[in-house]
Amino acid sequence: MDCKKLKTIEELMRTRTKDFHKVGENYKTDGYVVTPDMERILKEHVKRVNGKVVTRFPPEPNGILHLAHAKAIGINFGYAKAQGGSCNLRFDDTNPEKEEEKFFLAIEEMVRWLGYKPAKITYSSDNFDQLYEWAVQLIKKDLxxxxxxxxxxxxxxxxxxxxxxxxxxxxxxxxxxxxxxxxxxxxxxxxxxxxxxxxxxxxxxxxxxxxxxxxxxxxxxxxxxxxxxxxxxxxxxxxxxxxxxxxxxxxxxxxxxxxxxxxxxxxxxxxxxxxxxxxxxxxxxxxxxxxxxxxxxxxxxxxxxxxxxxxxxxxxxxxxxxxxxxxxxxxxxxxxxxxxxxxxxxxxxxxxxxxxxxxxxxxKTVLEEGKMDPVAYRIKYVPHHRTGNKWCIYPTYDYTHCLCDSIEDITHSMCTKEFQSRRSSYYWLCNALGIYCPVQWEYGRLNIEYTVVSKRKIQKLITSGVVHDWDDPRLFTLPALRRRGVPADAVNNFVASLGLTGNQMAIGPMALDAAVRDYLNVNAPRTMAVLEPLKIRIKNFKELALPAKLAVDDFPSAPTIFKHEVQFSDVVYIEQSDYRGSNADKKFRRLTKRQPVALKYIALVLTVIDEVLDQSGNVTEIVVNAEKLTDENKPKAFIHWVCNPLQVEVRMYDRLFNHKNPEDPDVVPGGFLTDCNSNSLTVLNNVYIDQYLAGSKVYQRFQFERTGYFAVDQDSKPGKLVFNRTVLLKEDAGK
Incomplete structure (x- = not known):
C-alpha cells in the first residue's frame, strides 16, 4: 500500500486492521500474560466497552505539543475512528512542579485544531485515591x-x-x-x-x-x-x-x-x-x-x-x-x-x-536482565493544580500509565517504540492487582531534523531570546506550525504519508513543506503582493482607456466563481528584482531598458522610457509607455503588480538551526544554542498588497504569486496586517 496516496490517518488505519487484536482477544497478542481470571475479566471488559475500540492520547501537561505528537494523536484518534470506537484525551498530570494551566488549555486546543473530538477528557489525578489504595495492596502482597x-x-x-x-x-x-x-x-x-x-x-x-x-x-x-x-x-x-x-x-x-x-x-x-x-x-x-x-x-x-x-x-x-x-x-x-x-x-x-x-x-517485579525495580511513587512537596495540598507523594509514569489504561477500559494502548521495554512491567502490574490488562502496541518514533522538540531546550531558546515563545513560527510545536500558516489538514496528511511502522524515522522540514505546499496549492487563493516595491508610472495611461477595476480569479489555473477585485491606475508597483536596467544578462527575461515585460491580468506590455534616481544613484521610479498585448508584441515574461496598495509587514522564516541534529555534540560541540541560524527571521516592513485584503483574518492563508504561501499573523491590528511566510512555492534547491 502506497501511504502517500492515503490522505488521512483514518484511511491508513482501515488498511491495518489485521495488524491489531480484536476487542476482547487480548490473549492472542505476543507477550500477553494469561491468568486464571483472565477470561472472566475480559468478558466483563468487553461488556463495559460494548465491544468497541477505546484508545487514549495521554500527554503530560508540562509543555506544548509538537509535530511528533501529531503522529501520536493521529494514530490513537485515527484508529478509534476507523474502527467506529472512541478516543479519550487523558492528561498525565503526575508531576505538579512542571504543570501549568496554559499547557492543559493549549494541548486540548491543538487536539481539536487537528480535527479530533475526545470522547472524554480525563486526568490521571482523578484516580489518585484508587492508585494509592492499589499501592497499599501491593505492599501488603509483598509486591x-x-x-x-x-x-x-x-x-x-x-x-x-x-x-x-x-x-x-x-x-x-x-x-x-x-x-x-x-x-x-x-x-x-x-x-x-x-x-x-x-x-x-x-x-x-x-x-x-x-x-x-x-x-x-x-x-x-x-x-x-x-x-x-x-x-x-x-x-x-x-x-x-x-x-x-x-x-x-x-x-x-x-x-x-x-x-x-x-x-x-x-x-x-x-x-x-x-x-x-x-x-x-x-x-x-x-x-x-x-x-x-x-x-x-x-x-x-x-x-x-x-x-x-x-x-x-x-x-x-x-x-x-x-x-x-x-x-x-x-x-x-x-x-x-x-x-x-x-x-x-x-x-x-x-x-x-x-x-x-x-x-x-x-x-518488586520479576527482575529481568539489565532492569531494575520501577519506582511507583516519589515524594514531591508541591501543590497540585487539581488536588491542592492533599498529596505529597505522586505516582510515576510506570505506575500510572497502565492502571489508568485499565480504569478507562482502553482496548489498544498505543505508544512509541521506546516504551516496548516497559511492556512486561505494564502487564505485570495489572495482573498483580487482578484487574483488566489492556494490550500495549508500539510504533516508531518520529524525529524532526533541524530543530529541537525537548521542552527544556525550547524553554532555553525562549529565555535566551532566540525565539519569542512556544508558538514562534520557527519551532515545530503545533501552535508554532499553526501560526506559521500550516493547515491542520496538511499536518494530518503528512502524518498519514509516513505510514505505520515500528521503525524510528528522522524527517527533514522539506517533507512537511511538501505536504503543506500540496495542500495550499489547491486551497490557498492567489493574490498579488510586492515584497520590495519599485514604482512604475505609465506615461500614456489616459490614451489606453483602461478600466479602474478588474476581477481576478482566486485560482487562475482553475477558474471558478471565486474572484477578487483589484484596482488599476497610472501608478503601479512591481518587485525591484523584476527590473535590471542596463546590467541584465541574456538569461534575464523581465524588464530592462531594452526589454519589455507584460503585467498579469491586465494584458499590458511595458517599455521603459526613463529612470528616476535618488541622490545615491538608486532607481526609485521607472517611467514607461504601455500598449495592449497582441501576438506581435508578446514579451518573454509576465510579472505581478499592485495598485493603490495596502502597506503590511511580512516575516520571512527560515530554518532555526544550521545542522540536521543541533543536539549532536560531535557536530555541534558548543551546544545547540550555538547552532542557531542568525538569518532564520527577516522582517520586511514595506510590503505592498491589494486593498481587498484589508479585512483578512488571523490564520487566513494566501499564495503571494511568484513568491510563496503566507498567512495572517496574530500580531495583526486594524490598519496594520502582519503576514508570515509559510512555505516557498518551490523547495529551495540550495537546501
Missing part, C-alpha cells in the same frame, strides 16, 4: 517496598538490587503511609507557613522533619550527620550484647529529649518572629545551638551504645551502616522478626516526613 536508594544509586548500567527489597511488609506499609499523616504539617511545608529551616550537618532541612532523623537511624537508612555514623559503628560492634530491650528503651528516651529540645528552640524562634523581636543571638547562632545540642545528645547515645547491648527477638541480617570508600555511605536495611523497631520508628515519624528524594515506593 512493593519503600526504598531509600538515591537517584544516582538507581542509575547506571551495573544497577544492583536494592538493599531494601526484602524490607518487611509492615515496615514498608508504615513508612509509606506515614508520609501522608498530619496533613497540616505537609501543607505548612508546601506553603512555607510556620516552617523554619534548620541546618543539620551539611544538609538543610525543614525543621518539622527533624524528629524523623531518629527513624532514619533506627531503620538503618542513610544518616544525616557524621556522628550518627560513628554511633552506628559503635552499635554495630555491640549489637550482640544481652540487655537489648532496656538499652533501646533508654536510647529512645534520649532521642525524645533531643527532639523536645529542638521543638523548644523552634518555638522560641517562632515567638520572636511573631513579636518581630529577634532573639539576642543571630539566626546562625540558633542553628549552631541546635547543631551543638544535636551533637551532645548523639555523643551521649554513642556512650550508651558503647556498652553491651542485644536487640530483642532480632535476627541480625546486615551490619549497621559504615563509611564506604571515599567518604561514601552505604544504605542498609534490617529485618526484625517482630517489627518492634520499625513500629517505633513509624510512631516517631508520624508528625514528620521524608524529604524529597529520601524515599520511594518501588515495585
Amino acid at each position: 512493593a517496598y519503600v526504598c531509600h536508594q538515591t537517584v544516582e544509586e538507581m542509575r547506571g548500567f551495573d544497577v544492583k538490587q536494592s538493599p531494601y527489597r526484602n524490607r518487611p511488609v509492615e515496615e514498608s506499609l508504615r513508612l509509606f503511609e506515614i508520609v501522608l499523616r498530619d496533613s497540616d504539617k505537609v501543607s505548612e511545608c508546601i506553603t512555607g507557613r510556620s516552617c523554619p529551616a534548620v541546618s543539620i550537618g551539611s544538609t538543610r532541612r525543614c525543621s518539622s522533619a527533624v524528629e524523623s532523623q531518629w527513624a532514619y537511624f533506627i531503620t538503618g537508612t542513610r544518616p544525616l550527620h557524621p556522628l550518627s555514623e560513628q554511633l552506628s559503628e559503635k552499635m554495630s560492634d555491640q549489637v550482640e550484647s544481652p540487655q537489648g530491650s532496656e538499652k533501646f528503651d533508654h536510647l529512645f528516651a534520649l532521642m525524645e529529649k533531643v527532639a523536645e529540645k529542638v521543638d523548644t528552640l523552634e518555638a522560641k524562634q517562632q515567638q520572636a518572629a511573631v513579636k518581630e523581636k529577634p532573639l539576642k543571638s543571630t539566626r546562625l547562632d540558633v542553628q549552631v545551638q541546635l547543631n551543638a545540642e544535636w551533637i551532645n545528645r548523639l555523643n551521649q547515645l554513642a556512650a550508651e551504645a558503647a556498652r553491651p547491648a542485644q536487640l530483642p527477638s532480632a535476627t541480625r541480617k546486615r551490619p549497621f551502616p559504615r563509611s564506604g570508600g571515599g567518604g561514601a555511605r552505604t544504605s542498609v536495611a534490617f529485618n526484625y522478626r517482630d517489627n518492634q523497631i520499625a513500629s517505633l520508628a513509624a510512631q516517631d515519624m508520624k508528625n514528620g516526613k521524608f524529604g524529597e528524594g529520601e524515599a520511594t515506593l518501588r515495585l
Whole structure:
C-alpha cells in the first residue's frame, strides 16, 4: 500500500486492521500474560466497552505539543475512528512542579485544531485515591517496598538490587503511609507557613522533619550527620550484647529529649518572629545551638551504645551502616522478626516526613536482565493544580500509565517504540492487582531534523531570546506550525504519508513543506503582493482607456466563481528584482531598458522610457509607455503588480538551526544554542498588497504569486496586517 496516496490517518488505519487484536482477544497478542481470571475479566471488559475500540492520547501537561505528537494523536484518534470506537484525551498530570494551566488549555486546543473530538477528557489525578489504595495492596502482597536508594544509586548500567527489597511488609506499609499523616504539617511545608529551616550537618532541612532523623537511624537508612555514623559503628560492634530491650528503651528516651529540645528552640524562634523581636543571638547562632545540642545528645547515645547491648527477638541480617570508600555511605536495611523497631520508628515519624528524594515506593517485579525495580511513587512537596495540598507523594509514569489504561477500559494502548521495554512491567502490574490488562502496541518514533522538540531546550531558546515563545513560527510545536500558516489538514496528511511502522524515522522540514505546499496549492487563493516595491508610472495611461477595476480569479489555473477585485491606475508597483536596467544578462527575461515585460491580468506590455534616481544613484521610479498585448508584441515574461496598495509587514522564516541534529555534540560541540541560524527571521516592513485584503483574518492563508504561501499573523491590528511566510512555492534547491 502506497501511504502517500492515503490522505488521512483514518484511511491508513482501515488498511491495518489485521495488524491489531480484536476487542476482547487480548490473549492472542505476543507477550500477553494469561491468568486464571483472565477470561472472566475480559468478558466483563468487553461488556463495559460494548465491544468497541477505546484508545487514549495521554500527554503530560508540562509543555506544548509538537509535530511528533501529531503522529501520536493521529494514530490513537485515527484508529478509534476507523474502527467506529472512541478516543479519550487523558492528561498525565503526575508531576505538579512542571504543570501549568496554559499547557492543559493549549494541548486540548491543538487536539481539536487537528480535527479530533475526545470522547472524554480525563486526568490521571482523578484516580489518585484508587492508585494509592492499589499501592497499599501491593505492599501488603509483598509486591512493593519503600526504598531509600538515591537517584544516582538507581542509575547506571551495573544497577544492583536494592538493599531494601526484602524490607518487611509492615515496615514498608508504615513508612509509606506515614508520609501522608498530619496533613497540616505537609501543607505548612508546601506553603512555607510556620516552617523554619534548620541546618543539620551539611544538609538543610525543614525543621518539622527533624524528629524523623531518629527513624532514619533506627531503620538503618542513610544518616544525616557524621556522628550518627560513628554511633552506628559503635552499635554495630555491640549489637550482640544481652540487655537489648532496656538499652533501646533508654536510647529512645534520649532521642525524645533531643527532639523536645529542638521543638523548644523552634518555638522560641517562632515567638520572636511573631513579636518581630529577634532573639539576642543571630539566626546562625540558633542553628549552631541546635547543631551543638544535636551533637551532645548523639555523643551521649554513642556512650550508651558503647556498652553491651542485644536487640530483642532480632535476627541480625546486615551490619549497621559504615563509611564506604571515599567518604561514601552505604544504605542498609534490617529485618526484625517482630517489627518492634520499625513500629517505633513509624510512631516517631508520624508528625514528620521524608524529604524529597529520601524515599520511594518501588515495585518488586520479576527482575529481568539489565532492569531494575520501577519506582511507583516519589515524594514531591508541591501543590497540585487539581488536588491542592492533599498529596505529597505522586505516582510515576510506570505506575500510572497502565492502571489508568485499565480504569478507562482502553482496548489498544498505543505508544512509541521506546516504551516496548516497559511492556512486561505494564502487564505485570495489572495482573498483580487482578484487574483488566489492556494490550500495549508500539510504533516508531518520529524525529524532526533541524530543530529541537525537548521542552527544556525550547524553554532555553525562549529565555535566551532566540525565539519569542512556544508558538514562534520557527519551532515545530503545533501552535508554532499553526501560526506559521500550516493547515491542520496538511499536518494530518503528512502524518498519514509516513505510514505505520515500528521503525524510528528522522524527517527533514522539506517533507512537511511538501505536504503543506500540496495542500495550499489547491486551497490557498492567489493574490498579488510586492515584497520590495519599485514604482512604475505609465506615461500614456489616459490614451489606453483602461478600466479602474478588474476581477481576478482566486485560482487562475482553475477558474471558478471565486474572484477578487483589484484596482488599476497610472501608478503601479512591481518587485525591484523584476527590473535590471542596463546590467541584465541574456538569461534575464523581465524588464530592462531594452526589454519589455507584460503585467498579469491586465494584458499590458511595458517599455521603459526613463529612470528616476535618488541622490545615491538608486532607481526609485521607472517611467514607461504601455500598449495592449497582441501576438506581435508578446514579451518573454509576465510579472505581478499592485495598485493603490495596502502597506503590511511580512516575516520571512527560515530554518532555526544550521545542522540536521543541533543536539549532536560531535557536530555541534558548543551546544545547540550555538547552532542557531542568525538569518532564520527577516522582517520586511514595506510590503505592498491589494486593498481587498484589508479585512483578512488571523490564520487566513494566501499564495503571494511568484513568491510563496503566507498567512495572517496574530500580531495583526486594524490598519496594520502582519503576514508570515509559510512555505516557498518551490523547495529551495540550495537546501
